Each structure stands twice: as structure tokens, then as C-alpha cells.
Amino acid sequence: MKVIKFGGSSLASAEQLKKVLDIVKSDPERRFVVVSAPGKRNPEDTKVTDALIKYYRSYTADNDVTDNQNLIINRYKAIIEELGLSASILDRIAASITDLATLPIEGNDFLYDTFLAAGEDNNAKLIAAYFHKNGLPARYIHPGQAGIIVSSEPGNARILPSSYDKLEELRDSDEVLVIPGFFGVTVDGQICTFSRGGSDISGSIVAAGVKADLYENFTDVDGIFAAHPGVVHKPHSIKELTYREMRELAYAGFSVLHDEALIPAYRGQIPLVIKNTNNPSHPGTSIVLEHRKQAIPVVGIAGDDNFVSINISKYLMNREVGFGRKVLQVLEELNIRWEHIPTGIDDMSIILRDRELTPIKEQEILTQLTRNLGVDEIEIERDLSIIMVVGENMKNQIGVTTTATKALSDRNINLEMISQGSSEVSIMFVIKTNQEKAAVRALYKAFFDTDKAQ
Structure with missing residues (x-):
């Protein structure tokens, strides 16, 4: 049984979602899909999360938010129309986006988190509908319903240990469950996000909770390189890392994987692999508890x-x-x-x-x-x-x-x-x-x- 997470660049357009569908359908063991918000389609594009930040700032400054709302809704609309999905999905997403501007501002410590989480949450609804339309028995599930209960720390949520018992119950589902990343729900029902880039954390939490055999983290590169490709020309990719090695590299600037995302999978002893949505046949980089063969001194x-x-x-x-x-x-x-x-x-x-x-x-x-x-x-x-x-x-x-x-x-x-x-x-x-x-x-x-x- 595998938990699979897709980053924003993997979900930025209808073309990318077609690749995602093929990846999930190619392996029946991929039963849990954790998704980010749509990322950039090109270097000049705007991430949906960044658009939500602008929307939040306009709303809290009491400015007109119509343009902000339309920009975000139109990102989802373009994907929905190209994939031939039902207009009801767009209506559902549009209502969710516009309803953000009805939330109380004063005394609402979780308002910013609620705005940001809308990117992942609505993308999960869209993706579940797309999977279902194309023959996968898929279902969207909200993190609160899944059991991802977190501490009341806006922007820096921590998973509560009791969450893992609830998550384990998901193992019995016959459907492919599509779960939005990046946020959980507090005991009081408030939306609370992990630190930025936290969809990696969500994927790791789900993998540990359902006791997955493997956590696959799909991004836009063929695994992890031995040095930053922006500094060293064509560095070689690393086939295998231990969790301790990955933690050290992530700390010092390797941005492929959020360093906090290692903790739940490490403690749950879940092997992890970094793979490329655009080149899924590439083996990627495996992150394991201990090297399975003799390792070179410096990785x-x-x-x-x-x-x-x-x-x-x-x-x-x-x-x-x-x-x-x-x-x-x-x-x-x-x-x-x-x-x-x-x-x-x-x-x-x-x-x-x-x-x-x-x-x-x-x-x-x-x-x-x-x-x-x-x-x-x-x-x-x-x-x-x-x-x-x-x-x-x-x-x-x-x-x-x-x-x-x-x-x-x-x-x-x-x-x-x-x-x-x-x-x-x-x-x-x-x-x-x-x-x-x-x-x-x-x-x-x-x-x-x-x-x-x-």
C-alpha cells in the first residue's frame, strides 16, 4: 500500500493532471493521494497559494476582492473545462473561494490559514472528481474527517499523537482517497496550516498513519542531486539516502523535500522515494532508515x-x-x-x-x-x-x-x-x-x- 503526494508543479494544469491520473492508475497499490494547490504553469505565472495571500490582504484591508476571487476561480475553471468535468465542481469551488470573504476578521487567529488552505482543499475536490470520471473509485476527504487533528498554532501546526489512530482506520477504504495537504483541523474545528511547503508534511503524516509500505513524493525533478544544479553543472542524482542524510541536506538548502516532512515517516519507519511526475519511469531517490548497500563516504x-x-x-x-x-x-x-x-x-x-x-x-x-x-x-x-x-x-x-x-x-x-x-x-x-x-x-x-x- 502506497501513499503518493503531488506537488504544485505536478498539478498546475490539465495537462499535468492527465500525467497524475496515469501515475495513480498504473499501480493499484497507490490508494492515498495527497495534493498541493496548483503551482505555476510557466515562470511568469502565479501560484494559487500566492494568489490566495493577495486575496487575504485585500480582504483584511477592506479593499474590493472581486479581481482576487476571479483570478483564483479562473485557474480552477481552466483546468475543469479542459478536463471536461461537470460545472457543478466549478460551482462548488467558486462558492468556497467567495465564501472566504464572509469570514470574520477581528479576533480570528485562523483567518490567514483558512485562506491559504483553500488552494489545496479545492484542488483535492477537483482531482477526486477527475479520477472518478476516468474510472478510478476516488473520493475527496477533508483532513478533519480523515483524522488530521493538529495543535492550535497558526502557520506552524503540529500533528496530535491521537490523530494516528484515526488515520489508521482509513486503511480499510476500498476507494482511492484524495486528501488536501498543507493543513489540519484543531480540536475546536479551526483550519490550521503546517509551515509553508507543508503538503510534504501531510503526505508523511498520512503514510505513517495508515502504515504505508511506501511514501512516494512526486515533484518536477528526477530525485535529489548531490549538489544544487544551479551551482554545479549537471550534478549526478543520488539513488539512495538515509533519513539522517536527507535531514542534513534539507537543513542546508536542499529544497526538494520539506525537512519537517521527514519526521512522521522516519518515526513510522516508512521508506520514501522522490520521483518526477514528468518522468515517472525514473527510479528517483530512495530515502531509507539504513543504507541497503555499501554507501560512498559523501553523498x-x-x-x-x-x-x-x-x-x-x-x-x-x-x-x-x-x-x-x-x-x-x-x-x-x-x-x-x-x-x-x-x-x-x-x-x-x-x-x-x-x-x-x-x-x-x-x-x-x-x-x-x-x-x-x-x-x-x-x-x-x-x-x-x-x-x-x-x-x-x-x-x-x-x-x-x-x-x-x-x-x-x-x-x-x-x-x-x-x-x-x-x-x-x-x-x-x-x-x-x-x-x-x-x-x-x-x-x-x-x-x-x-x-x-x-
């Missing part, structure tokens, strides 16, 4: 920017009991999340996402660390990138760090920091952002011995 290289570092120095820091806790408490009180903490005996660096450090918070940190903790020096370093060299088999291979640092040195790339966790799944290098692409190319060439990095 991928990723880079991500927009990091800052708070560099702290204090003489005899290592002898001061509780110093690290006090520093982190300052960040906690300011609601700041940290990413990495490389340390020395008298030095401590705290690496953050740039978005965490507003000017007001930055000034408060400087004040508290100098006045209350008596640090000798403190510096905020900006324009940093993180490069991750990832591979679970690195721990069994001598010289990986030497190969990496030599490759960077040969390209005159200065290392700000190096860090490696005890699991040895990855090596992290912190460098200046203006050297990020050169660093990824140098590391790719060093580990994969190819001219493609030139």
Missing part, C-alpha cells in the same frame, strides 16, 4: 546563506560554571533560536539565522552580555553561509575532512569555523557568503572526481 554537498554569528570572548570562560546556560537564556528570553555553537576555552560562537536577529534584539543581546555576563569582547559577524558535506559512511573513511579543507584551500576559500557532530553524519563549514558557490563547486569536484564542477 551530497549543500550550502545555505543568511547566517550571522555572535562571537563572544571571555578570559577563563571555561572555569565559569553556568556561563553557557546564561548566554543561551538571554537568547531564550528574546525568543531567538540558535543553530550551532562552536566553542573554545575562552571563546564561544552562536550561529543564528539572520532573520532571528532584529536590530532591537541585537542591541539587547550586546547590552546583556557585556553588562550582566561581563564578556571581554563581543562581535556580530554577518553575511555567512553554511556548507554541509554529508554522508553516514564518513565515519568509516579516513581523510574526508582533509580532502574537504584542501579543496577549499586550493580555491583560496577562508574557513570561519568548522564543526562536526559526534554522529559524524556531516561536516559543517562556515564561510563568507560571497564564496559559497565556489566552495560547493570545489567540494563537489573533490569528492565526486568529475569535470562537472568547472
Whole structure:
């Protein structure tokens, strides 16, 4: 039994939906279909989710929303007419879109989520109708009815553990169930979305809940590449990754799969495969608990920017009991999340996402660390990138760090920091952002011995 999820680019047009139908019909084990909202048909097009955001802003600003409504409805109308579906489906979707502008604004913490979720919800209705018309016994099912009950955290919903018992009951369905991704329902019946890109999370939750044998995530690429194809020319695709390797790569900028989507499938021990809607015969990339064959030391290289570092120095820091806790408490009180903490005996660096450090918070940190903790020096370093060299088999291979640092040195790339966790799944290098692409190319060439990095 398989759960299959389609991303927005796979569902952007009638032509794409015909491919989706063929994929689902080709395998009777594909019994659960999780869908995103329609994506872009071309680079100049607008995603339905983005159109819904504009609609929400117009509505809450008390502007006329007719154009917003028509733009969204016409996206569905074009697909419905080309597929020859009943006009009643369009009427149902149009009513759902226009009814959004009747919802209360004041005191409605879930209004934005309700607007955004309409993209996936209405697309699922359309797709279920299309499947049914073409011989598949398919049925749309709302996440609330399916049992996807979530915490009351708008824009950052978390699945409640009790949901999995309800989801497991869906196993007995004889129909292909089409479930909108990206959102769940709170205990109080409110629409609440996962973080952006959360249809991947929905697919993973459903796969874990129904105890699927496989979770297939269909997108617009042939799996996952060993480096970003926008940086390295034609990098090779990865046949197999472990969940831990994928988590490291997703964290450092691999956007094929939402990193939070790994958690439910990982905990449910569900194998996952990334496949291409436009090339479904390609094997794609499998994500597994453990490598099924001998793996190469490095499976991928990723880079991500927009990091800052708070560099702290204090003489005899290592002898001061509780110093690290006090520093982190300052960040906690300011609601700041940290990413990495490389340390020395008298030095401590705290690496953050740039978005965490507003000017007001930055000034408060400087004040508290100098006045209350008596640090000798403190510096905020900006324009940093993180490069991750990832591979679970690195721990069994001598010289990986030497190969990496030599490759960077040969390209005159200065290392700000190096860090490696005890699991040895990855090596992290912190460098200046203006050297990020050169660093990824140098590391790719060093580990994969190819001219493609030139």
C-alpha cells in the first residue's frame, strides 16, 4: 500500500493532471493521494497559494476582492473545462473561494490559514472528481474527517499523537482517497496550516498513519542531486539516502523535500522515494532508515546563506560554571533560536539565522552580555553561509575532512569555523557568503572526481 503526494508543479494544469491520473492508475497499490494547490504553469505565472495571500490582504484591508476571487476561480475553471468535468465542481469551488470573504476578521487567529488552505482543499475536490470520471473509485476527504487533528498554532501546526489512530482506520477504504495537504483541523474545528511547503508534511503524516509500505513524493525533478544544479553543472542524482542524510541536506538548502516532512515517516519507519511526475519511469531517490548497500563516504554537498554569528570572548570562560546556560537564556528570553555553537576555552560562537536577529534584539543581546555576563569582547559577524558535506559512511573513511579543507584551500576559500557532530553524519563549514558557490563547486569536484564542477 502506497501513499503518493503531488506537488504544485505536478498539478498546475490539465495537462499535468492527465500525467497524475496515469501515475495513480498504473499501480493499484497507490490508494492515498495527497495534493498541493496548483503551482505555476510557466515562470511568469502565479501560484494559487500566492494568489490566495493577495486575496487575504485585500480582504483584511477592506479593499474590493472581486479581481482576487476571479483570478483564483479562473485557474480552477481552466483546468475543469479542459478536463471536461461537470460545472457543478466549478460551482462548488467558486462558492468556497467567495465564501472566504464572509469570514470574520477581528479576533480570528485562523483567518490567514483558512485562506491559504483553500488552494489545496479545492484542488483535492477537483482531482477526486477527475479520477472518478476516468474510472478510478476516488473520493475527496477533508483532513478533519480523515483524522488530521493538529495543535492550535497558526502557520506552524503540529500533528496530535491521537490523530494516528484515526488515520489508521482509513486503511480499510476500498476507494482511492484524495486528501488536501498543507493543513489540519484543531480540536475546536479551526483550519490550521503546517509551515509553508507543508503538503510534504501531510503526505508523511498520512503514510505513517495508515502504515504505508511506501511514501512516494512526486515533484518536477528526477530525485535529489548531490549538489544544487544551479551551482554545479549537471550534478549526478543520488539513488539512495538515509533519513539522517536527507535531514542534513534539507537543513542546508536542499529544497526538494520539506525537512519537517521527514519526521512522521522516519518515526513510522516508512521508506520514501522522490520521483518526477514528468518522468515517472525514473527510479528517483530512495530515502531509507539504513543504507541497503555499501554507501560512498559523501553523498551530497549543500550550502545555505543568511547566517550571522555572535562571537563572544571571555578570559577563563571555561572555569565559569553556568556561563553557557546564561548566554543561551538571554537568547531564550528574546525568543531567538540558535543553530550551532562552536566553542573554545575562552571563546564561544552562536550561529543564528539572520532573520532571528532584529536590530532591537541585537542591541539587547550586546547590552546583556557585556553588562550582566561581563564578556571581554563581543562581535556580530554577518553575511555567512553554511556548507554541509554529508554522508553516514564518513565515519568509516579516513581523510574526508582533509580532502574537504584542501579543496577549499586550493580555491583560496577562508574557513570561519568548522564543526562536526559526534554522529559524524556531516561536516559543517562556515564561510563568507560571497564564496559559497565556489566552495560547493570545489567540494563537489573533490569528492565526486568529475569535470562537472568547472
